Amino acid sequence: NAGVTQTPKFQVLKTGQSMTLQCAQDMNHNSMYWYRQDPGMGLRLIYYSASEGTTDKGEVPNGYNVSRLNKREFSLRLESAAPSQTSVYFCASSEMVWTGGDEQYFGPGTRLTVT
């Protein structure tokens, strides 16, 4: 199993350009998430999808849109990139287990620079 995969690994954009970050998981998890990590900080939730067909805003959704394409795939779109969106983006997935835990599994990350 590949777990959670993300593409691309690295990307440089100019201000105003758009792009989509792709994420896929092969663990049959219901929930998927997008986070950003800025230097010296923890992760902040951008958007999440509790199950196929639903999406909700997280802590920092402005400037982003998401699509839950199917159970496996969850994409993040930057419509008009800004330098403040320079960050490392992580996708994660989870599934509630019988004990009540909802452990998230993370992808390798996408390093995005906006100039």
Add this chain to the structure above:
Amino acid sequence: ELKVEQNPLFLSMQEGKNYTIYCNYSTTSDRLYWYRQDPGKSLESLFVLLSNGAVKQEGRLMASLDTKARLSTLHITAAVHDLSATYFCAVDPLVRETSGSRLTFGEGTQLTVNP
């Protein structure tokens, strides 16, 4: 708004020594997660703590949860260089029966173990 605070943020210790990282959070929760992140890498799940008094141990690391004090600790015993990494705690404040945890992360504790 849920706040999660870790301390210390930076920790330099010698091999063989013991130390504790603290994670305080501001709202009621009985779901707390610890993750490890190596430089330039993704997050790896270490522990899932799901109830008051929960204690988990793996190798030289032991995590505990006190929901009444809103405090989790990550204790390092006889540190070795391989433990050098950044450690994050994350709190899920919601009580749900289905997947879709909304984690709030601490800033992370950057641990350096010196020979």
